[in-house]
Amino acid sequence: MASRVLGLLLRYAYLYRRSLARSMELFFWPVMDLLVWGFLSVYLERVAAPRAVSYLVGALILWDVLYRCQQAITLAVTEDIWVKNIINLFVAPVRPAELMVATSIVGVFKAAIPGVLLTVLALVLYDYHLLALGGALAPFLASLLLFGWAVGIFTAGLILRFGQSAEALVWGIPFVLQPFSAVFYPVAVLPGWARTVALVLPSTHVFEGMRAVVAGEGLRGATLIAAFGLNAFYLLAGSLFFAWMLRRVREKGYLGKLGME
Amino acid sequence: MAQPVIEVTGLTKRFGATTAVDDLSFAVPRGEILGLLGPNGAGKTTTLQLLLGLTTPTAGQARVFGLDVQRRRYDVLQRVNFSSAYISLPTNLTGWENLHVFARLYGLRRPRPRVLALAETFGIADLLDRVTGALSSGQLTRLNLCKAFLNDPEVLFLDEPTASLDPDIADVVRETLRAQQRQRGVTIVYTSHNMREVERLCDRVLFLSRGREVASGTPRDVMERARQQTLEDVFIRIARDGRLTDSREAEG
Ligand SMILES: Nc1ncnc2c1ncn2[C@@H]1O[C@H](COP(=O)(O)OP(=O)(O)OP(=O)(O)O)[C@@H](O)[C@H]1O
Numbered sequence: 263m264a265s266r267v268l269g270l271l272l273r274y275a276y277l278y279r280r281s282l283a284r285s286m287e288l289f290f291w292p293v294m295d296l297l298v299w300g301f302l303s304v305y306l307e308r309v310a311a312p313r314a315v316s317y318l319v320g321a322l323i324l325w326d327v328l329y330r331c332q333q334a335i336t337l338a339v340t341e342d343i344w345v346k347n348i349i350n351l352f353v354a355p356v357r358p359a360e361l362m363v364a365t366s367i368v369g370v371f372k373a374a375i376p377g378v379l380l381t382v383l384a385l386v387l388y389d390y391h392l393l394a395l396g397g398a399l400a401p402f403l404a405s406l407l408l409f410g411w412a413v414g415i416f417t418a419g420l421i422l423r424f425g426q427s428a429e430a431l432v433w434g435i436p437f438v439l440q441p442f443s444a445v446f447y448p449v450a451v452l453p454g455w456a457r458t459v460a461l462v463l464p465s466t467h468v469f470e471g472m473r474a475v476v477a478g479e480g481l482r483g484a485t486l487i488a489a490f491g492l493n494a495f496y497l498l499a500g501s502l503f504f505a506w507m508l509r510r511v512r513e514k515g516y517l518g519k520l521g522m523e
Numbered sequence: 524m525a526q527p528v529i530e531v532t533g534l535t536k537r538f539g540a541t542t543a544v545d546d547l548s549f550a551v552p553r554g555e556i557l558g559l560l561g562p563n564g565a566g567k568t569t570t571l572q573l574l575l576g577l578t579t580p581t582a583g584q585a586r587v588f589g590l591d592v593q594r595r596r597y598d599v600l601q602r603v604n605f606s607s608a609y610i611s612l613p614t615n616l617t618g619w620e621n622l623h624v625f626a627r628l629y630g631l632r633r634p635r636p637r638v639l640a641l642a643e644t645f646g647i648a649d650l651l652d653r654v655t656g657a658l659s660s661g662q663l664t665r666l667n668l669c670k671a672f673l674n675d676p677e678v679l680f681l682d683e684p685t686a687s688l689d690p691d692i693a694d695v696v697r698e699t700l701r702a703q704q705r706q707r708g709v710t711i712v713y714t715s716h717n718m719r720e721v722e723r724l725c726d727r728v729l730f731l732s733r734g735r736e737v738a739s740g741t742p743r744d745v746m747e748r749a750r751q752q753t754l755e756d757v758f759i760r761i762a763r764d765g766r767l768t769d770s771r772e773a774e775g
C-alpha cells in the first residue's frame with residue numbers, strides 16, 4: 263500500500279519537476295486573482311465597506327485552497343488519460359483508493375504552495391493577516407481540503423466515465439459551487455431556495471464561520487460540526503460515486519479505450 | 524496434467540448488440556506462448572482485457588493462477604503484466620523516471636539494478652535519460668516492454684507488441700520473449716497480425732472470428748488441417764470464410 267502510494271507520488275513529483283509551465287500555473291492565476299480582488303477590496307474599504315479586505319482577501323485565499331485541491335485530483339486522473347498511461351495504472355495492482363489517497367496528497371501540496379504565497383503577498387500588499395483567524399484557521403483549512411477532495415473524487419469519476427466530453431463540465435463544477443458557498447458575501451443575501459443549497463455545502467459554513475471570527479464573534483461549535491459532518495457525507499458519497507463510475511467503465515469496456523477517443 | 528495457469532470458461536462479452544467475445548473456453552499451461560489471432564474486430568483485445576479484469580464479462584469466467592480475475596484482481600495483477608502498442612507512458616517523464624515509478628507500483632525494493640538490466644536487454648540503456656515523448660514509436664514500444672517485465676511476471680499479456688518495431692528489434696524482442704519463457708517459464712498470451720512472427724514464436728495459436736474460436740492447435744497442426752502452406756493463408760481463409768476449411772470443399 264505505502265509503496266504504491268509513494269510510487270504514484272513519485273510520478274506526480276517527476277511531472278512537476280519537469281514541467282516549468284505547470285509549476286508556474288500553480289502561482290499565476292491565484293496571484294492575479296489576489297491582485298485584482300485585493301485592490302478592489304482596498305478601494306471598497308475606503309469608500310464604503312469596513313472590513314472589506316478581511317472578508318474578501320481572506321475568502322479569496324481560503325477558496326483557492328478548495329479549488330486547487332479539487333483541480334489537483336481531477337487533473338491527475340485526466341493527465342494519465344491524456345498520455346494513455348491510465349491502462350498501465352489499472353493493470354498494475356494499484357487500488358482506486360490508493361490513487362485517491364495519492365492524488366489527495368498532491369491536492370494538499372497544490373493548495374498549500376500557492377496558499378503560503380498568497381498569505382505572504384496579502385500581508386505585504388494589503389496588510390492582511392490570515393493568521394489572525396487564529397485557532398479557527400486550522401479547522402477551516404482542513405474542512406476546505408476535505409471538501410476539495412470530495413468534489414475532486416466526484417469529478418475524477420465523471421472524467422473516467424465520460425472522458426474528454428466531460429472535461430468542460432468538470433472544470434466548471436467549482437464555479438457552480440462558488441456562488442452557493444457564500445464565499446464573498448453572507449448567506450443572508452441569497453434568496454431562500456439558494457440558501458437551502460448553501461447550507462448543505464460544508465464550504466458555506468467555513469466562510470460564514472470566517473466572517474463571524476473576523477467580526478469578533480468567535481468560532482461556534484455548530485459551524486464546525488456542520489462543516490465536518492457534511493464533509494464526511496460528501497467524501498463517502500464521492501468515493502461511492504467514483505467506485506460506481508469505475509464499475510460502469512469496466513462493464514462498458516472503456517478502460518482499454520480511455521484517451522483514444 | 525498440472526493445473527493450467529489460465530483457464531477461460533464460457534467467457535462472453537456483449538457491448539449492446541455486438542458480441543465481442545462469444546462463449547470462449549480455453550486453457551493455457553504454464554510456460555506456453557499462445558497466439559491469439561483473428562481479423563480486426565475478432566475479439567482479441569477484448570479477451571485480453573477480460574483476462575486482466577479491465578472489463579467485466581457478460582457471462583463466463585476467466586481464472587489466472589486458479590484465481591477468479593473479477594474477485595481477486597489485485598492478487599492476479601501483482602503477478603502478471605501487460606503491454607500494448609496502443610498505450611504509452613507519461614510523455615514528459617524520462618524513461619528511467621517512468622520505469623522507476625512502475626517499479627515502485629509493483630513493490631520493487633531496489634528498482635535501479637532491475638531497470639538497468641531490462642533496459643540493457645531491450646537495447647534502450649542509452650535512452651533512459653531521454654524524455655519519453657521524444658522516443659520513436661519503436662523505442663517507446665521497447666520501453667513499454669521493459670515496464671511489462673519489471674515485476675518478473677509469471678504471465679505476460681501482450682497486445683500487438685511488435686507492431687511498430689523494425690525487423691531487427693522485432694527479432695530481439697522475440698528472442699527475449701523466448702528466453703524468458705525458457706529460463707523462467709513465463710506464460711505469454713499475445714496478439715499479432717504478423718503471421719511469420721507467430722509461426723516462429725508461438726507454441727500454440729487460437730484463431731478467433733466474431734468472438735468465437737475457429738481453430739486452435741500448434742501452428743503446424745492448424746496449417747495441416749486447413750491444408751495451407753502458411754499461417755497467413757490460414758488467416759486469410761478464416762477472415763474471408765469465418766471457418767478453417769473451405770465451405771465449397773466441405774460441401775463438394
Ligand atoms: N468498449 C467497446 N464498446 C463497444 N464495442 C466494442 C468495445 N470494445 C470492442 N468493441 C467491439 O467488439 C468487437 C471486438 O473488438 P476487439 O477490439 O476485441 O477486436 P480485436 O480482435 O482486438 O481487433 P483488432 O485486430 O482490430 O485489434 C469489435 O466489433 C468492436 O467494435
Ligand SMILES: [Mg+2]
Nearest residue numbers: 567568569682
Ligand atoms: Mg485489438
